Amino acid sequence: MPMLHALANPARFLKIARPLTPALFWVGLALTLFGAWAGLTQTPADYLQKDSVRILYIHVPTAWLGMGGWSSLAVACLSYLIWRHPLAIVAARAIAPVGAIFAALCLITGSIWGRPTWGTWWEWDGRLTSMLLLFFVYVAWIALARADAERSGDGRIPALFGVAGTVLLPIIRYSVIWWNTLHQGESIGLTRSSIDASMLWPLWFTLSGFSLLFGAIVLMRMRALLAQQKVEARLRRRAAQ
Template sequence: MHRFANPARFLRIARVATPLALVLGLILTGAGLYIGLFASPPDYQQGESVRIMYVHVPAAWLASGGYLGLAIASATALIWRHPLATIAARAIAPAGAAFAAICLMSGSLWGKPTWGTYWVWDARLTSMLVLLFLYLGYLALSASEGERGGERKGAAILALVGAINLPVIKYSVEWWNTLHQGSSISVLSAKSAMAPEMLRPLLLSVAGFTFLFAAIVLMRMRAMIAEQRVEARSRRLAEAIA
């Protein structure tokens, strides 16, 4: 882990990984969405509206998974002070917030024909809304601490505390009587209640969105490292002139 914390070594890896992740993400996402939107069968209960699933489910997965990555990066920054940990957290946060917003918007569009309304204060929906607010709170606090020249410890602590919401999102449909359906796929048992014609494009979309998420994070990390280097050179130049 420590050897990947070196910015120069990380950049060498990221220069290769970024375009690879981007290309894989575009191919897999395109294939998954094409099959899901045009070739997969409609649901016997929900009809054509089930096709929103091919965007909604990957967005929900990455909103939660992204926050887990944010919390891990924040913990690493607080405990081991890895030089790239804070950068990674700052890169993950806006991407995760975007996917959380996509999840909520697509879920609302799916809820209208399914439940008859765009929004209900359901446990799963409410906890996902809280997740979006946690992302936005992290972004605001990190920007504020950065302007003051701080180490963004407050933002990192907020990210760790907010991780309590992740199991609430995951198990809300089991802990409470909710309108939101339960999970159709069990990762631990490798079983699915979905028809293969629907499962295949869904998995393609999830994989594609995941690679796109990784590409976005890597691009943002590279840009922030470059920005830090420019700022460091500018300070050295100003000190030399003075």
């Protein structure tokens, strides 16, 4: 806990984030490209879905990070509500657009995968609908946070919304169990996987790579938001003189 409080200091955070951002970005990019290459060229086609199954190397990581992004946003919002660390709401503002992009990529790649598999681009299925709802919740949070900042709010309302939005995550997670759905059941868990090992290992590379890229982009955005706040504070001081 003292470590978290120390990192909540913007100066300390920036001192760590500056060298960490490019390291995360380039390592993440290398892992993603290698995993994508391996998935396209080094793995067998599925006996039912043929080569269309290869989109899983993009679809699965974007789905995980679309949901993981909201989990991170909710943790940042909860930290802000409890400790009132300004950096926490900055982190939430940085995460939201990145998470929304990954949720959108999940929906797009899922539709592309669904066309040859299900014979349709879209189905109002429990998993697809709940993921689409998560994307809209991201957009709503971004709009709410922007409106709160424009009226010089204290960030409490978007923070509460960020925590409340976590109710969607178990719905997405268990939708394939609770309802009849076209979407396949869980293929990968923490302790087991139904995917053959020959197809699984490239997925871990793309998942790790996308996760590092996600972190790098969030750090870039946090640094940009802090710089913007610094400029705005300087302009206000000059205007008050």
